[in-house]
Amino acid sequence: MKTTSFYPGPSRVYSKVPKYFREGYKAGILSANHRSEEFMTLAKETKSLLGDKLNVPEGYQILFTSSATECWEIFGQSLADGTTQHFFNGAFGQKWATVNEKLVRKTKKSQFPFNAKLPTDKIDQNASWICLTHCETSNGTFISNSVIEEIFRTKSKDQLIAVDATSTMGGLQIDFGLADFWFASVQKCFGLPAGLGLLIVSEKAIAKAEEIGERNHYNSLLTILDNAVKHQTHFTPNVAAIYLLNRVLKDRENIAVTDQLVYSRFISWNKVPDEIDFLRWLVEDEALRSPTVLALECQRPDALKSLAEKSGFILGNGYGEWKESSVRIANYPAIKNKEVRKMMKFLLEYSSSLDAEV
Ligand SMILES: *Cc1c(COP(=O)(O)O)cnc(C)c1O
Numbered sequence: 609m610k611t612t613s614f615y616p617g618p619s620r621v622y623s624k625v626p627k628y629f630r631e632g633y634k635a636g637i638l639s640a641n642h643r644s645e646e647f648m649t650l651a652k653e654t655k656s657l658l659g660d661k662l663n664v665p666e667g668y669q670i671l672f673t674s675s676a677t678e679c680w681e682i683f684g685q686s687l688a689d690g691t692t693q694h695f696f697n698g699a700f701g702q703k704w705a706t707v708n709e710k711l712v713r714k715t716k717k718s719q720f721p722f723n724a725k726l727p728t729d730k731i732d733q734n735a736s737w738i739c740l741t742h743c744e745t746s747n748g749t750f751i752s753n754s755v756i757e758e759i760f761r762t763k764s765k766d767q768l769i770a771v772d773a774t775s776t777m778g779g780l781q782i783d784f785g786l787a788d789f790w791f792a793s794v795q796k797c798f799g800l801p802a803g804l805g806l807l808i809v810s811e812k813a814i815a816k817a818e819e820i821g822e823r824n825h826y827n828s829l830l831t832i833l834d835n836a837v838k839h840q841t842h843f844t845p846n847v848a849a850i851y852l853l854n855r856v857l858k859d860r861e862n863i864a865v866t867d868q869l870v871y872s873r874f875i876s877w878n879k880v881p882d883e884i885d886f887l888r889w890l891v892e893d894e895a896l897r898s899p900t901v902l903a904l905e906c907q908r909p910d911a912l913k914s915l916a917e918k919s920g921f922i923l924g925n926g927y928g929e930w931k932e933s934s935v936r937i938a939n940y941p942a943i944k945n946k947e948v949r950k951m952m953k954f955l956l957e958y959s960s961s962l963d964a965e966v
Pocket of ligand 1: 617675676677678700701741743744745772773774775793
C-alpha cells in the first residue's frame, strides 16, 4: 500500500517527481557541470519561473542555497550588524536566534507566548533587523500578512526585516515587498525531496551586504551574489533538485491559485476537531493558526500515529514540549484533495472506534 506523508517536512512529494527525475537523467542534466552553459540556462529559467509563479517583485534576487538552516547562518555572517531582534514562539525561531547569537553577539531574543499575537509594540527601534518565523512549524502558529504589514509600518525607515518562510513559501501568497530577506527549503510547500534552499533578497539587503563587505566564508552573501549574476552557485549545488523544481513549477498555477487551494482546505480542516472529541487545536485563536501546518492536541498520539500508518498515512510527531501530547499535519499543495478527504475520514472513524471502546 502506498503511504501518504502528512509529515510537515519532508512531506509528500509530487507524483510526477520520479518521471521528471528520469527525464532529467535522460537529458543528461543530472550529470551537468555547474559551470556549464546547460546548468546556467537551467538556473536562469528556474529563477525566472520562481519569480513569476511566486510574484516576487522587481529588484529582488533569487538565490540557491543548500537549506533553510544555511540561510540562518548566511544571515548572521553577512547581514547582521548592530543588534538583530528575533521574535519567536517555538523551536525553529529559537534555533535561528541561537545560531545568530553564536555568530553575532548582539542578538535580542523576544520570545512571546505561542497562543498570542506577536507583540508589535515590543519592536526595538534600535535593532538593525527584525527577524520573524512566518509559520513556526513546531507549533503551527503563523504571522498573518496583516501583522507583517503592521511590523512594516511600525519599524523605523532604516530597519530591515528577515523572514524564515520555510513552511509557507510555495504554499501561500507572500507579499515579498514587506521584507528584505526571505528563505525556505523545497521539502515543505514545494513538494520535492529535501536538499535545496531558496533565498530571496531585496535591493536593501544587497546594499547592506555590500556595506558590511563580509567575504570570509564560502557562503558569504557577496560570494553567492557574485556567482548568481552568472547564474552559477557558490558550491556544486543539488542540480537534480533545481531540475525537479523547474519541472514542478512549470506545472503549477500562479501562487494566488495555490494559496486559495491551501486556504480552502485549511477551512475544512478547521471544522474537523469540532466533530472529533479526541482532537483539539493546539492554538486556540484561529487567526494565529498556520494554514500550512496544523498542530492538534490529542491523547495517546503514538496510538493514533501507528494506526494511521496501517491505514496508509504518516502523521507528524508533536515537537518539543508538545511531543507527547500532539500531532502535526501538513497542509501542503502537493497533497491531493482526495488524500485529505481520506485522512479526515480516517480520523472520524478512529474517533468513533474510541467512542465504541468507552
Ligand atoms: C524545516 C524548517 C527549517 C529547517 O529547514 P532545513 O531545510 O532542514 O534547513 C527552518 N525553519 C523552519 C520554520 C522550518 O519549518
